[in-house]
Amino acid sequence: MAPQRFREQYDQIQRSMPDVPLAIGPDDAGEFLYEKGVVLARDGEEARLVEDTVRRHFTTFAGPAADHVRRTSPETNRSGITRIRVADPGQGDGSGDPAVASALRALREPEGRTGRRLISRNHVVSIAVNACPGDEPVPVEAGAQPNPAAAAGSHTPDSAVGVLVVDTGLMNDYRSYPLLAHTRGDAQVEECGDDGVLRQYCGHGTFIAGLVAAVAPNTDITVRGTLNDAGAVLESEFGEKLFEAVDQDGWPDILSLSAGTSNGRTDGLLGVDAFMRELRRQRTLLVACAGNNSSATPFWPAAYADLPGFEDSVLSIGALRGDGEFGACFSNHGAWVKAYAPGERLISALTGFDTPVPYVYQHSTYDDCRYGFGYACTCRHPRHTGVLSEEGGSGKPDQVMFEGLAQWSGTSFATPVAAGMIAAHMTARAETDPRAARRQVMDANGEVAEVRGATVPALVPATWSPLPVALPSART
Structure with a gap:
């Protein structure tokens, strides 16, 4: 369970990003925040591999959720990252995201690829999470x-x-x-x-x-x-x-x-x-x-x-x-x-x-x-x-x-x-x-x-x- 201050700051950040449903991770432990229903992959071949693998995984284990597997950003940008939607981000609350967790497990060691991470949560980078700054002015x-x-x-x-x-x-x-x-x-x-x-x-x-x-x-x-x-x-x-x-x-x-x-x-x-x-x-x-x-x-x-x-x-x-x-x-x-x-x-x-x-x-x-x-x-x-x-x-x-x-x-x-x-x-x-x-x-x-x-x-x-x-x- 996330500590009190983390919960408070989660609420504050969620209000500042009303169009981005957030979850607490890992498993509501209160270490970081991330975007619900979305994973990240490198552009190009790796993004396609991630999308195909996640689609097969959700077809097998999540049924209709496979319909949500789709890219949500252009394939090329300076950071070289593609956002891939794996579920409806409006489902559930902020205490973790099972769909994202399942996608991470599915891509942990994909066929033909080992030793290189292909997928990530879309974390919130912040000056505020978990009491950062250490206090208020x-x-x-x-x-x-x-x-x-x-x-x-x-x-x-x-x-x-x-x-x-x-x-x-x-x-x-x-x-x-x-x-x-x-x-x-x-x-x-x-x-x-x-x-x-x-x-x-x-x-x-x-x-x-x-x-x-x-x-x-x-x-x-x-x-x-x-x-x-x-x-x-x-x-x-x-x-x-x-x-x-x-x-x-x-x-x-x-x-x-x-x-x-x-x-x-x-x-x-x-x-x-x-x-x-x-x-x-x-x-x-x-x-x-x-x-x-x-x-x-x-x-x-x-x-x-x-x-x-x-x-x-x-x-x-x-x-x-x-x-x-x-x-x-x-x-x-x-x-x-x-x-x-x-x-x-x-x-x-x-x-x-x-x-x-x-x-x-x-x-x-x-x-x-x-x-x-x-x-x-x-x-x-x-x-x-x-x-x-x-x-x-x-x-x-x-x-x-x-x-x-x-x-x-x-x-x-x-x-x-x-x-x-x-x-x-x-x-x-x-x-x-x-x-x-x-x-x-x-x-x-x-x-x-x-x-x-x-x-x-x-x-x-x-x-x-x-x-x-x-x-x-x-x-x-």
Whole structure:
């Protein structure tokens, strides 16, 4: 059974994608979301093999369901993926999809083909699934400064490091935050609802850009609003959208990506396979978040960092808790996470400074950490009541006001901190190769932290201020 927060976010994402029936997987366990009634295959011969095999399977085992087996997208596109409908997506509820599961089993080892995956669910790639970000934004006191604080240095156009942030778009008044004066990109769509209240996840991309700029002032940051729709997109569309993002301005030095999904596998996402293979041929370094499921299950695209051939082109980043000594309770972990950076209660720009904006909390905090940790983590502090948690209940959701800076937690934000450190290294050493800079930073780094009993590399900017953490006897 999916955990409460996952169920709440499933409801939120389903509302943002009303025309796409979603299911929880695997088997309602609450690890990922995917499109009901649809599977993915590579274009051409493999798509035809999948369609023929699934049709035979459903003719034998599902009778009339075979009528639903049909392609629902063109055979050729940049991502090289075809969506194949295997059942009526309107049937059943969100607790798994037996038709899709049956199709996956039918193609596990098709006649004449072994050793190559031919079929996949159409997963939801998101900044939100299973508490990603690790919490919701929190207002900061008047006069609070960004943390990490702004590093010394200036913006020099001729030598600035190009950083592309693929996320939600920029808030309308982002330029009122001095650190973002040289940032450009897509505007956030529908910042507020009809009631004037800030929508959930709005400001996510602006917050990330502010962190990059604080750690690495000499950067040209571009933010693309690929994930404006509640921070979620189908896997079948994501690879194409990544291509579109890099096509607009050319491949950047660093691509900062704070989104992804698990899929229960160790060989990547079918929908981004073409993009990742192209990335490997470029000079761009992808810095990607490890996800916030408190799990060792690979989270993609970050986990490509552990696949042969991607060691130099992908850096996966987990989150440290406020004191920097241990992993944050929510952070994913495992050998596929190559480094950790501060990711708990960071302070950056959320809305700009022109007009205060109200926000209503969507999720309630908990009495105890959802993951069994003992310190005052973001699961339970600061206390608030959220509308999604209290639907049908007696609790009244809390409302706060944002005016400029905010405090926020997640591997979403550890990622731009690490990206900023690599960009700053490139400026300091006049290094033009971002992948060489990644190796140099990792080789020279002497900072470590403890995550689940393992000693891991910790990328900590000199301008970051550790926070006191209550109950330091936390499980690690």
